[in-house]
Amino acid sequence: MTKPESEWTWKELTVGNVVLEPGNASQYRTGDWKTLIPILDKERCVHCGLCYIFCPDMAYNLNPEGYFMVDAYYCKGCGICAKECPTGAIKMVVEEEK
Amino acid sequence: MGKRVGMEVSIAAAEAVKQVDVDVISAYPITPQTHIVEHLSELVANGELDADFVPVESEHTALSVCMGSEATGARSFTCTSSQGLALMSELTYITSALRLPIVMILANRTLSGPLSIWNDHSDVMSIRDCGWIQIFAENGQDVYDQVFCAYKMAEKREVLFPVIINMDGFTLSHVIEPIELIDQEKIDAFLPPYDPLYRLHPDHPITMGAFALPSIFAETKQAHEVALRASVPHIVDTWKAFGEMTGRRYTPIETYKAEDAETLLITMGSFGETASVAVDMMRQEGRSVGLMKIRLWRPFPFEDFKKAALRAKNLVVIDRAVSVGGPGGPVASELKAALFGEDQRPMVYDFVAGISGRDVSPSDFVKMVDKAEIEIEEGNKEGFEIYGVRG
Numbered sequence: 241m242t243k244p245e246s247e248w249t250w251k252e253l254t255v256g257n258v259v260l261e262p263g264n265a266s267q268y269r270t271g272d273w274k275t276l277i278p279i280l281d282k283e284r285c286v287h288c289g290l291c292y293i294f295c296p297d298m299a300y301n302l303n304p305e306g307y308f309m310v311d312a313y314y315c316k317g318c319g320i321c322a323k324e325c326p327t328g329a330i331k332m333v334v335e336e337e338k
Numbered sequence: 339m340g341k342r343v344g345m346e347v348s349i350a351a352a353e354a355v356k357q358v359d360v361d362v363i364s365a366y367p368i369t370p371q372t373h374i375v376e377h378l379s380e381l382v383a384n385g386e387l388d389a390d391f392v393p394v395e396s397e398h399t400a401l402s403v404c405m406g407s408e409a410t411g412a413r414s415f416t417c418t419s420s421q422g423l424a425l426m427s428e429l430t431y432i433t434s435a436l437r438l439p440i441v442m443i444l445a446n447r448t449l450s451g452p453l454s455i456w457n458d459h460s461d462v463m464s465i466r467d468c469g470w471i472q473i474f475a476e477n478g479q480d481v482y483d484q485v486f487c488a489y490k491m492a493e494k495r496e497v498l499f500p501v502i503i504n505m506d507g508f509t510l511s512h513v514i515e516p517i518e519l520i521d522q523e524k525i526d527a528f529l530p531p532y533d534p535l536y537r538l539h540p541d542h543p544i545t546m547g548a549f550a551l552p553s554i555f556a557e558t559k560q561a562h563e564v565a566l567r568a569s570v571p572h573i574v575d576t577w578k579a580f581g582e583m584t585g586r587r588y589t590p591i592e593t594y595k596a597e598d599a600e601t602l603l604i605t606m607g608s609f610g611e612t613a614s615v616a617v618d619m620m621r622q623e624g625r626s627v628g629l630m631k632i633r634l635w636r637p638f639p640f641e642d643f644k645k646a647a648l649r650a651k652n653l654v655v656i657d658r659a660v661s662v663g664g665p666g667g668p669v670a671s672e673l674k675a676a677l678f679g680e681d682q683r684p685m686v687y688d689f690v691a692g693i694s695g696r697d698v699s700p701s702d703f704v705k706m707v708d709k710a711e712i713e714i715e716e717g718n719k720e721g722f723e724i725y726g727v728r729g
Contacts, residue, residue, distance in 0.1 A: 250557035250564070255498055256437035257558050258536045259545035 270297060274317025276332040278310050284329035291321035291330060340519045340584075347478035347510045348373035350517045351443055354485035356387045357525045361412035364392040364403035368422040369455045370507035371445040375417050397422040401429040401440075408438040409546055411537040413489065416440065419507055420447035420461045427465050433500045434469030435562060436546055439492030439532070440500040441485065442470075446607070446658075447507040448694040456695025457507040459607065459658035463668045469562055471501040471569065472636040474606040478515035481505045483586055486520070486529060491576040493532050497569045504635075506608040508695065520584060528583055566637045573634060590639035592631040593646050595621060599628030601652040601707055602684075606632045606669060609656055609691075609698065616703030627707055632669070640676055647677065650684045654710040656703075657690045666690070666722035685714045687721035696726065 245267075254260060278291070285307060292300040292308040299314040300321065310321070322330040345353075352374045355363070363382070365375040381387040392403045397418050404414040418426060423444060433440055448454040449461050462472065471491065475481040481503065488501040505511060536544055550558055574590065581587035594614050596602055603613045610631040620627040630646050630653075647653060657667020665671040670688035677683040687710035692698040706725060713721050 245551065246553040248554060248557060250560040253554075253557060253561045255535055255565075256435065256546065257548065257550065257561075259548050260536075262543045262545075 269313055270316050271299075271311075271313045274315060274335060276317040276319060277312060277315060277335040278317075278319070278321050278330045279333050280307065280309065281329045281331070282307060284327045286327055286329075288326060290324050290326065294320050294324045296320065340521050340524075342516055342518045344514050345478075345517045346373060346512065346514050347481055347505065347517075348445070348512065349377050350478055350482045350515075350519075351485060351505070352377035352381065353519070354482045355415050356381050357520070357522060358413065358486060358489050358529055359387075360389050360415045362390045362392065362404065362407035362414040363416070364394055364400045364407075364414070365417045366394055366397050366400050366422060368397070368419045368447075370447055370457070370511045371417050371419040371422070371443070373511065374443060374445070378415075397426040398429065401426040401433065401442075404440045405429065405433055405436065405438055408440050409436070409538045411532060411534040411539075413493075413532045414440050415442070417443045417445070419445045420449055420455075423461045424449060424464060427468070430465050430468040430470065430500075432547065434566075435558070437498040437535075437565075438500060439489070439498055441488045441492060441503065442500065443481070443485070443503045443505060445507045445511045446504050454694045455507075457509050458693040458695070459504070460660075460693070462502065462504055463659040463661075466636070466668060469499070469566060470636065471497075471499050471566070471573065472504065472634075473501065474504045474633055474635055475510065476608055476610045476631060476633070478510060478513065478517055479586065480588070481510060482517050482519075483580065483584065483588070486525060487576050487580050487588070489532075490529050490580070491569070491573050494572050494576075495535060497565075497572050498535060499566060499569060504607060509608045518584075524583055528580070570634075570637050570639060573637075588633060589642070590632075590634035591642040591646055592633060594629040594631070596628030596630055596646055597649070598626065599650055600626040601654060601711060602628050602630050602647065602650040603703060603707065604630045604632065604653055604655045604669070604673065606635065607658070609658070612698060612700055613656070613703050616700040616707075619700055620704060620707065625707075638672065638676070643673070643676060644680070647673070647684060648680060648682070652711060652714050653684045653686045654707055655686060655688045656692075656698075656706070657688060658692055660690050660693070660724065670722070685719065685721075687714060687718075689723060689725040691725040693724070698725075702726070 300308045319332045322332045382391040404416045408414040484503045492501045577588040617629045655670040657669045666688040667690045
């Protein structure tokens with residue numbers, strides 16, 4: 241189904257609410273849970289990838305320039321990346337003030 | 339006509355489960371359900387039934403095993419009573435939400451406490467809203483027959499709901515009754531192999547039991563509600579087809595000498611037979627009394643109930659459980675709610691009787707009718723009592 245789940249009517253549900261399409265958990269927007277979002281200071285980044293490794297939601301991806309960047313669609317704002325960053329390149333800021 | 343034999347009702351129930359050729363049985367023994375699963379384990383061990391019997395450490399696991407096996411497309415059976423049902427209760431809501439057509443026999447027994455092993459309906463009423471089809475059997479033949487009907491209706495594509503067959507503990511489960519067994523060829527023709535709509539299979543991955551956000555949960559409940567209500571005609575059709583095969587005709591609501599009756603006794607389960615004797619006794623005295631027996635408790639057959647009830651002046655409801663601190667017995671409160679929208683409605687007097695296996699004889703039913711008719715005549719509109727309590 242192409243339209244978002246929040247628009248489905250009860251008649252459109254499968255019997256027993258079975259999910260027929262594999263891998264569609266990626267459609268679930270966990271990014272709207274957060275209040276803080278990580279901001280990367282590229283000057284201080286050493287490309288170590290610890291943010292990518294520690295992120296519990298696998299919200300970090302390597303971009304073509306070689307930086308690990310957070311995907312705001314999934315990031316819950318937990319701050320583990322900022323805590324683990326060895327150079328202090330990641331800062332958590334209030335998303336609304338970004 | 340099939341062979342008529344004297345048989346303990348529990349054994350007949352187990353034989354029926356054998357005849358529907360289940361693939362998986364998982365259960366934990368509890369009185370008074372024990373004889374059913376004991377006999378099934380013997381049938382599997384002897385090679386008479388080609389099924390997996392999964393002995394488990396609890397009823398919680400028993401239903402979990404059945405949900406797993408049913409999800410792969412295996413016809414599954416479980417059976418419990420009382421505390422066992424309470425322990426599996428959280429799974430019952432999930433089974434129906436997943437639309438898995440498992441059949442469970444519930445040998446009804448009082449929920450403790452005080453600790454008791456005897457019969458009433460407090461166990462099943464604790465999961466009244468679990469979203470299964472719920473049937474009450476009146477006698478041994480009824481229990482045996484309902485096993486075939488239950489799988490037939492449950493597995494219909496238009497239904498796909500689990501079914502509870504309620505049989506009164508001891509009163510039915512431990513009594514030897516004449517049972518007319520049905521020939522296997524007839525059962526095979528009546529009940530085709532289970533053809534699931536969805537099933538877990540590694541070649542076609544799907545997800546069952548995913549979580550639902552607040553944005554979709556209400557829609558899932560609406561779908562469940564509509565589908566369970568819409569199963570009524572398919573349940574009726576199943577019983578019709580069974581009636582054509584055997585001559586034994588079952589309906590959601592059954593009546594006895596009710597057409598012209600001013601007062602109707604209303605029962606569920608094995609009390610129906612005793613109450614019909616009481617009705618005969620009162621009819622001999624020229625009293626205008628009849629009987630209504632509720633066979634289908636969920637989905638509740640509102641139209642059939644109203645059709646039979648609205649002709650009467652007084653309804654004397656026999657409940658077998660108490661909603662402590664609430665509106666009395668669960669059956670009476672439900673019937674009152676069903677009648678609320680009617681301009682002309684009968685008065686309802688509610689007796690909770692025969693809880694935890696206390697005997698209720700035909701003369702007790704007569705006494706209850708006597709009392710209710712007097713109380714209603716005197717203007718008591720809230721009649722409720724636990725019958726026969728000393729002091």
